[in-house]
Amino acid sequence: MLSVLMEQNTELARLGVYNARAPRYTSYPTAVQFTNDVGQSFTKDALSALPIDKPVSVYIHIPFCERLCWFCACRTQGTKSASPVASYLDKVIAEIDLVAQHLPKGIKASHIHWGGGTPTILTPDLITSLTDALEQKIPRTKDAEFSVEIDPTLVDQAKIDALVDAGMTRASIGVQDFELKVQKAIGRMQSYETTQECIDMLRRANVSSLNMDILYGLPYQTQDSVLDTIQKVLELSPDRIALFGYAHVPWMAKRQQLIDEHALPNGETRYGLFRSMGAELETAGYVPIGIDHFAKPTDSMALAQKNGQIRRNFQGYTTDNLDTMIGLGASSISKYPNGYVQNAAKSSEYIAMINAGELAASRGVKITYEDRIIGRVIEMIMCDFAVDYTVLQREFDTNLRCIAQSLLYLQKEFKGFIEFSKTGFTITHSKRALARLIAKAFDQYSDDKAIFSAVS
Numbered sequence: 190m191l192s193v194l195m196e197q198n199t200e201l202a203r204l205g206v207y208n209a210r211a212p213r214y215t216s217y218p219t220a221v222q223f224t225n226d227v228g229q230s231f232t233k234d235a236l237s238a239l240p241i242d243k244p245v246s247v248y249i250h251i252p253f254c255e256r257l258c259w260f261c262a263c264r265t266q267g268t269k270s271a272s273p274v275a276s277y278l279d280k281v282i283a284e285i286d287l288v289a290q291h292l293p294k295g296i297k298a299s300h301i302h303w304g305g306g307t308p309t310i311l312t313p314d315l316i317t318s319l320t321d322a323l324e325q326k327i328p329r330t331k332d333a334e335f336s337v338e339i340d341p342t343l344v345d346q347a348k349i350d351a352l353v354d355a356g357m358t359r360a361s362i363g364v365q366d367f368e369l370k371v372q373k374a375i376g377r378m379q380s381y382e383t384t385q386e387c388i389d390m391l392r393r394a395n396v397s398s399l400n401m402d403i404l405y406g407l408p409y410q411t412q413d414s415v416l417d418t419i420q421k422v423l424e425l426s427p428d429r430i431a432l433f434g435y436a437h438v439p440w441m442a443k444r445q446q447l448i449d450e451h452a453l454p455n456g457e458t459r460y461g462l463f464r465s466m467g468a469e470l471e472t473a474g475y476v477p478i479g480i481d482h483f484a485k486p487t488d489s490m491a492l493a494q495k496n497g498q499i500r501r502n503f504q505g506y507t508t509d510n511l512d513t514m515i516g517l518g519a520s521s522i523s524k525y526p527n528g529y530v531q532n533a534a535k536s537s538e539y540i541a542m543i544n545a546g547e548l549a550a551s552r553g554v555k556i557t558y559e560d561r562i563i564g565r566v567i568e569m570i571m572c573d574f575a576v577d578y579t580v581l582q583r584e585f586d587t588n589l590r591c592i593a594q595s596l597l598y599l600q601k602e603f604k605g606f607i608e609f610s611k612t613g614f615t616i617t618h619s620k621r622a623l624a625r626l627i628a629k630a631f632d633q634y635s636d637d638k639a640i641f642s643a644v645s
């Protein structure tokens with residue numbers, strides 16, 4: 190048994206699982222391909238061409254936090270004062286107005302997500318103002334889903350009540366790790382009791398769908414410490430768990446320079462941590478979803494997986510299969526049927542554009558027909574670890590010529606790790622860690638000079 194495991198580890202090492210870097214493929218083409226050629230005029234055309242009878246997704250970015258955790262790679266800034274948050278929110282409300290001027294009248298939103306940063310930095314009044322502004326211009330469908338990212342150290346009953354009044358249906362709670370030594374090393378202190386209190390408040394308010402973010406690959410994590418964290422997670426019993434690999438990218442996220450790199454686990458140890466945490470969650474009854482999610486079997490994500498309906502977007506795995514996501518706020522990314530566009534990333538630039546009465550769209554990329562086919566192949570790999578040619582043929586009416594070269598490459602380089610049949614291919618169960626590398630084989634823009642996060 191031990192020799193089989195060692196052999197498997199050597200194979201994974203040879204293929205680069207422990208040290209290769211690859212995109213997380215939350216979009217295709219990835220953000221590396223964005224240029225200034227695609228911006229405001231593209232966005233105006235894309236908005237006005239949206240079909241009125243198809244609902245859209247809306248993402249709102251709140252780039253403020255009261256604390257700045259050292260490990261965090263999100264686009265956010267620290268503030269202890271309420272005034273920059275309130276004036277930023279005025280701009281988001283003005284942006285909703287500007288975007289709505291180009292939208293077909295009566296278009297609806299069926300998925301809304303507030304992320305950050307920390308949306309729970311908003312006061313109850315601001316939560317209500319933002320909800321009302323959005324509802325006025327892009328009203329919700331009756332059964333709309335509305336999820337919010339919540340920092341348990343920056344929330345109280347009044348904020349949760351305001352969010353529930355606003356229609357919140359799902360909360361995503363940041364935890365990362367419960368071990369004190371690890372928390373100190375990543376500059377994020379958060380007791381078990383604080384997290385529990387937050388969950389109790391949410392459950393009392395009847396927010397039944399809860400997600401929890403946990404990280405592996407953090408400094409000082411050991412097999413014992415991560416299993417202890419998982420034990421505490423299980424006691425709190427969230428419906429979904431995102432088990433993200435810590436992305437150490439200090440050249441992009443400068444605050445990560447505060448993290449002691451010598452205390453980070455190496456690639457193989459990291460992968461071992463993920464395997465044991467995942468196994469513990471599966472033993473407790475959670476279903477693995479894609480590369481880094483777990484859900485209770487009754488959760489809508491687990492049910493969607495059964496039917497091959499899991500999709501991938503900028504927020505990660507989702508049951509949302511809409512063609513359009515309108516991103517609002519600094520740095521947020523919109524997805525249209527024919528392209529991706531990112532808003533000005535710096536809050537100051539975003540505010541200046543909105544003050545000038547302009548859309549904040551700043552850079553993006555058009556999606557060609559071939560991109561769409563390849564993007565779907567990559568999405569299938571990331572979501573289902575398998576590609577079904579019959580589904581592709583049905584969706585695209587294509588002869589699949591554009592993926593032929595990549596298939597030949599996989600048959601040669603990943604022999605033994607992928608099972609091919611006449612109607613598609615499946616990644617061998619024990620080799621699922623290769624998913625990002627296998628997806629990369631289809632990426633026509635793949636650029637090894639671009640520095641992405643570690644694969645495992």
Ligand SMILES: C[S@@+](CC[C@H](N)C(=O)[O-])C[C@H]1O[C@@H](n2cnc3c(N)ncnc32)[C@H](O)[C@@H]1O
Pocket residue numbers: 254260261262263304305306307308338339340341362363364365402403404433434435436437
């Ligand atoms: C916007 S934050 C969470 C919401 C809230 N601000 C909080 O801290 O609780 C979203 C999530 O991104 C993940 N994240 C942030 N930086 C990361 C990194 N460097 N590598 C992997 N995941 C990261 C964390 O799991 C975090 O909970």
Ligand code: SF4
Pocket residue numbers: 253254255256257258261262263265305306307340363377
């Ligand atoms: S993890 Fe959350 S609270 Fe910490 S810096 Fe990132 S967004 Fe802010």
